[in-house]
Amino acid sequence: MSKKKPKPKPNDVIIVGAGIAGCVLAFHLATADRKVIVFEKKTREEMGPDWCDSVEKEAFSFSGIPPPKGKEKKAERDHAAILSPDFSKIIHLDSYNQWIVDRKLLHERLVGMAEKAGAEFVFETEIVEPMGKGQWVVGVKKKDGKVENARLIVDCSGEERILGKNIEILDLNLKLPETDIVDAYRELHKVDSKDIEWGGHKIEQNVLYYRYGYEKGYSWLNFEDLEHLDIGAGVGKGFSNRSAKAIVNDYINSNKEIQKEKLRGGGGKIVVRRPLTLVWYGFMMVGEAAAQVLPSMGFGTGSSMKAAKIAAEVALKALQRKELSIDGLWEYQVRYIKERGRDVAALDMMRNGLQQFSEEEASFLINKGIFSKNDFEKLINAKYPKVNIFKQIDSMLKGISRPKLMWKMRKVAQRSNKIFSHYRKMPKEYDSKKYLAWMLGHMHLFEEIRKE
Numbered sequence: 001m002s003k004k005k006p007k008p009k010p011n012d013v014i015i016v017g018a019g020i021a022g023c024v025l026a027f028h029l030a031t032a033d034r035k036v037i038v039f040e041k042k043t044r045e046e047m048g049p050d051w052c053d054s055v056e057k058e059a060f061s062f063s064g065i066p067p068p069k070g071k072e073k074k075a076e077r078d079h080a081a082i083l084s085p086d087f088s089k090i091i092h093l094d095s096y097n098q099w100i101v102d103r104k105l106l107h108e109r110l111v112g113m114a115e116k117a118g119a120e121f122v123f124e125t126e127i128v129e130p131m132g133k134g135q136w137v138v139g140v141k142k143k144d145g146k147v148e149n150a151r152l153i154v155d156c157s158g159e160e161r162i163l164g165k166n167i168e169i170l171d172l173n174l175k176l177p178e179t180d181i182v183d184a185y186r187e188l189h190k191v192d193s194k195d196i197e198w199g200g201h202k203i204e205q206n207v208l209y210y211r212y213g214y215e216k217g218y219s220w221l222n223f224e225d226l227e228h229l230d231i232g233a234g235v236g237k238g239f240s241n242r243s244a245k246a247i248v249n250d251y252i253n254s255n256k257e258i259q260k261e262k263l264r265g266g267g268g269k270i271v272v273r274r275p276l277t278l279v280w281y282g283f284m285m286v287g288e289a290a291a292q293v294l295p296s297m298g299f300g301t302g303s304s305m306k307a308a309k310i311a312a313e314v315a316l317k318a319l320q321r322k323e324l325s326i327d328g329l330w331e332y333q334v335r336y337i338k339e340r341g342r343d344v345a346a347l348d349m350m351r352n353g354l355q356q357f358s359e360e361e362a363s364f365l366i367n368k369g370i371f372s373k374n375d376f377e378k379l380i381n382a383k384y385p386k387v388n389i390f391k392q393i394d395s396m397l398k399g400i401s402r403p404k405l406m407w408k409m410r411k412v413a414q415r416s417n418k419i420f421s422h423y424r425k426m427p428k429e430y431d432s433k434k435y436l437a438w439m440l441g442h443m444h445l446f447e448e449i450r451k452e
């Protein structure tokens with residue numbers, strides 16, 4: 001019998017970041033018996049933000065993750081309401097279909113599922129850059145200078161985009177402008193009475209309320225249970241000087257029914273923009289790192305889960321076929337863009353356009369039904385509300401009500417339609433020349449709006 005110690009099996013996949021995207025991806029790859037290692041800079045205990053997110057129910061079934069239950073499932077929300085920035089209009093939506101999910105507990109569960117399937121998690125290990133060989137990404141460098149290699153490297157590092165931003169190819173290392181970032185913040189407070197009002201509207205306990213367009217972003221109120229209110233805001237950086245935390249605190253201080261002690265909460269930056277290139281040679285990006293958050297509402301949890309499932313399916317095929325070049329991984333780019341990316345891109349164009357409008361103009365557009373119940377229902381479910389908006393604008397133009405604003409809005413809708421169509425035309429197979437031409441085309445469309 002040989003006395004030689006057997007060589008450890010080489011890593012199939014390295015994932016950087018044990019957030020939602022990293023955990024869902026690790027779970028599926030490890031379940032298929034792939035050797036997966038996840039590097040995470042935080043401690044295990046620090047994982048998962050200390051709050052509850054609103055997450056689309058469908059993201060769980062789509063991504064093959066059992067739905068939340070017990071304490072993890074704080075509430076079920078089938079109704080939401082949209083308030084105009086000046087509070088003059090409220091639109092009730094009855095196809096919300098989201099769970100209010102305890103993110104800490106969801107995280108614990110996902111890490112546990114991935115570990116049970118065989119994935120290795122290495123906490124308190126910061127990755128500083130990708131390692132390359134020719135055009136291939138072959139490994140990662142840790143903060144202590146040591147290098148780890150794998151056949152496939154995946155950036156799931158969220159807003160930090162630690163690998164992507166260090167790969168100088170296509171748009172992977174694009175420095176994101178401030179205008180593509182939302183400053184988000186939320187706090188959970190106990191309330192003394194269930195008679196809570198917001199701009200003259202009574203807050204019902206089974207409805208999630210969004211004030212859309214306020215401070216170039218969105219604010220929300222949501223009863224997590226009969227006594228606890230989640231108060232939050234997201235502000236478009238580069239569009240407004242107010243912080244999300246100031247907006248949340250102003251509301252708390254102005255309402256005597258809300259106890260002053262913060263029970264849970266926190267904040268951070270959210271990348272809200274159209275998706276970046278998702279694959280390269282031996283490399284993928286998933287989740288917020290790949291700009292997969294719904295730009296109009298800052299929803300990134302469900303989006304990351306869905307993208308991670310698609311990424312896992314494509315990665316498994318590519319590993320099996322030993323075809324981890326950009327051609328072998330391209331299917332992820334194509335499937336994600338079809339499933340969600342093109343809607344995200346059109347909604348991003350719309351967000352860019354609408355953020356040029358004043359609050360008064362945004363209120364007028366909501367008041368007059370330019371954004372209808374149907375549109376908001378689509379928007380909140382990550383679907384671009386293409387046709388409806390045009391019909392509304394044209395009927396308003398005929399009535400000559402604020403024609404200048406209507407023309408401005410029509411232009412925003414036209415551009416959003418254009419970008420939606422452009423994303424449909426993204427090359428289905430990787431061809432460097434064709435893809436570059438497509439990418440420049442999309443950049444050009446977005447530049448136009450900046451010039452105005």
Ligand SMILES: Cc1cc2nc3c(=O)[nH]c(=O)nc-3n(C[C@H](O)[C@H](O)[C@H](O)COP(=O)(O)OP(=O)(O)OC[C@H]3O[C@@H](n4cnc5c(N)ncnc54)[C@H](O)[C@@H]3O)c2cc1C
Nearest residue numbers: 017019020021041053054127157158268287288299300301
């Ligand atoms: C206040 C607030 C409220 C929100 N509310 C909602 C909501 O209600 N619904 C919703 O769907 N979304 C919401 N979001 C957005 C959502 O939380 C994110 O989009 C989602 O967590 C993104 O998941 P991810 O896995 O891509 O990235 P992340 O969750 O950011 O995970 C990235 C991980 O990578 C690690 N990492 C980063 N750099 C390195 C490195 N160099 N080395 C090693 N590890 C690294 C990080 O520590 C982190 O654990 C909210 C965000 C904020 C800030």
